[in-house]
Amino acid sequence: MPNTMPKIRKNIAISESGFVFDPLSGESYSLNPLGLEIIHLIKNGQTYEELSEVLLAKYEVDQETLDRYFYDFIATLKQFNLLEVETDA
Amino acid sequence: MPKLTIALSGLNNIDSPGPGIPVIRGIRDSKILNARIIGLAYENLEPGAYMHDLVDKSYKVPYPSDGVEPLLERLKYIHEKEQIDVLIPNFDSELFTFMKSEKTLREIGITTFLPTVNQFEERHKSNLPEYGKKYGVNVPYSEPISSVQDFLQHKEKFEFPVVVKGKFYDAYMAYDLDQLGMYFNKIASKWGLPIVIQQFVKGTEVNVVALGDGNGNTIGAVPMRKTYITDKGKAWGGITLEDPSMLDLTNNIISQTHWRGGMELELIRTAKNELYLIEINPRLPAWVYLAVAAGQNLPEALVRLALGEEVRPFHGYATGKMFIRYSYDMIADLDEFEKLSTKGEL
Numbered sequence: 001m002p003n004t005m006p007k008i009r010k011n012i013a014i015s016e017s018g019f020v021f022d023p024l025s026g027e028s029y030s031l032n033p034l035g036l037e038i039i040h041l042i043k044n045g046q047t048y049e050e051l052s053e054v055l056l057a058k059y060e061v062d063q064e065t066l067d068r069y070f071y072d073f074i075a076t077l078k079q080f081n082l083l084e085v086e087t088d089a
Numbered sequence: 090m091p092k093l094t095i096a097l098s099g100l101n102n103i104d105s106p107g108p109g110i111p112v113i114r115g116i117r118d119s120k121i122l123n124a125r126i127i128g129l130a131y132e133n134l135e136p137g138a139y140m141h142d143l144v145d146k147s148y149k150v151p152y153p154s155d156g157v158e159p160l161l162e163r164l165k166y167i168h169e170k171e172q173i174d175v176l177i178p179n180f181d182s183e184l185f186t187f188m189k190s191e192k193t194l195r196e197i198g199i200t201t202f203l204p205t206v207n208q209f210e211e212r213h214k215s216n217l218p219e220y221g222k223k224y225g226v227n228v229p230y231s232e233p234i235s236s237v238q239d240f241l242q243h244k245e246k247f248e249f250p251v252v253v254k255g256k257f258y259d260a261y262m263a264y265d266l267d268q269l270g271m272y273f274n275k276i277a278s279k280w281g282l283p284i285v286i287q288q289f290v291k292g293t294e295v296n297v298v299a300l301g302d303g304n305g306n307t308i309g310a311v312p313m314r315k316t317y318i319t320d321k322g323k324a325w326g327g328i329t330l331e332d333p334s335m336l337d338l339t340n341n342i343i344s345q346t347h348w349r350g351g352m353e354l355e356l357i358r359t360a361k362n363e364l365y366l367i368e369i370n371p372r373l374p375a376w377v378y379l380a381v382a383a384g385q386n387l388p389e390a391l392v393r394l395a396l397g398e399e400v401r402p403f404h405g406y407a408t409g410k411m412f413i414r415y416s417y418d419m420i421a422d423l424d425e426f427e428k429l430s431t432k433g434e435l
Contacts, residue, residue, distance in 0.1 A: 011331060013409070023331035023408040025293070026314035 005051075006074050007084040008043055022082060029080065038073060094171050095392060096127040096199075099179025100137025100144065104416070105321050108179040110136075111378035113143045115388030118381055122389055127171050133430040139421045146171070149433035153186040161190055165197065173199045175395045177388075179372055181257045184209060202395035204350045204371050212369040214254055214285040224345050226338065227365045229290045233283035237270045240286055252287040255280040260322060262289065287367065292359040295330065297339045298373060298380050300387045302394060303349030309387050309403035310339045311380040316411070324376055324414070329383045331408040338364055351377070351391055376412060383410040
């Protein structure tokens with residue numbers, strides 16, 4: 001379970017259809033509906049507990065699988081530089 | 090504004106396009122300028138000469154390599170017939186001739202807005218390391234060479250792959266000495282010497298189109314990433330970026346050099362997010378219409394600067410604006426080709 005939820009970079013544009021545009025790199029990506037839902041939950045400032053509560057109630061998935069998929073998804077976002085860079089302030 | 094007559098070259102709107110047509114499109118889009126466009130063509134089949142909705146009249150002109158005098162004579166003839174107000178040369182290879190002739194052209198009533206000879210010379214590919222040092226810009230290591238033997242003397246300073254570049258155009262990646270020799274000969278036979286060998290910097294190629302007013306001010310600048318690159322390394326698609334570091338670099342260069350005219354910065358952004366300047370093209374690039382579409386009509390601003398008007402810098406542009414180049418079979422009649430090839434006018 002993450003201590004702090006990752007933050008999506010402020011200038012990343014995400015459309016209702018799940019199209020993602022990074023204006024810094026010019027790259028664009030497509031999210032599937034679940035990916036878009038997770039992004040919305042993150043952007044709304046939900047904690048991981050709140051996020052998993054929503055998803056566990058809505059989808060047939062156990063906590064362990066959700067954790068695994070969530071980390072994988074976040075790692076992908078990080079790899080594409082779509083997350084705010086964490087600073088050791 | 091009274092009707093202006095603007096003459097431009099770079100009508101070769103082919104797979105490796107010149108900037109003429111995109112510059113004309115910017116001028117045509119202008120709500121300030123009312124212009125008659127005169128095309129200057131070096132070849133009979135430059136498509137722009139046949140694009141009558143964009144180009145009002147075209148004239149064949151001799152290559153600058155034929156000498157300054159024949160070109161000036163031809164321009165004087167065209168000027169007598171057309172009363173040219175502003176001339177916009179769009180090829181790297183002709184700029185030097187026009188810069189040297191700036192005074193002569195002004196005396197007969199033709200204005201230009203070009204870099205100074207010093208600005209033009211110091212940004213040459215072969216001078217890039219000194220340029221980087223002087224203006225505090227990251228540049229890849231490079232050496233101008235006049236023979237493959239020359240390269241052998243600098244061999245320890247490079248690691249393959251290296252980029253083999255022509256004086257004006259062309260660049261190839263060489264993975265070993267054999268390839269280097271092959272590209273050296275290929276480029277030298279076309280563009281002459283020296284050939285520049287540049288350290289290869291791995292990363293994403295990004296570009297900026299910009300316009301300097303000659304007093305150190307950036308009138309406009311729009312960054313772009315090529316999204317589709319042809320086998321000739323030309324952008325076939327691109328998208329505007331929101332990248333403050335690219336704009337800072339552009340402003341830094343223009344303010345220090347007092348760059349006058351259009352320019353294109355070719356940059357590599359590395360995985361560490363560092364920007365390396367690999368080339369400065371001393372004119373507006375063929376993708377300049379993307380900047381127009383994004384809100385900065387740089388061709389219009391360039392014409393106004395040439396006319397001595399005060400032009401306020403642009404602020405902002407649309408991010409995520411894209412261009413997708415396409416080819417199109419324009420149909421022309423033989424009599425048009427005949428006119429251009431025999432009379433030199435169309």
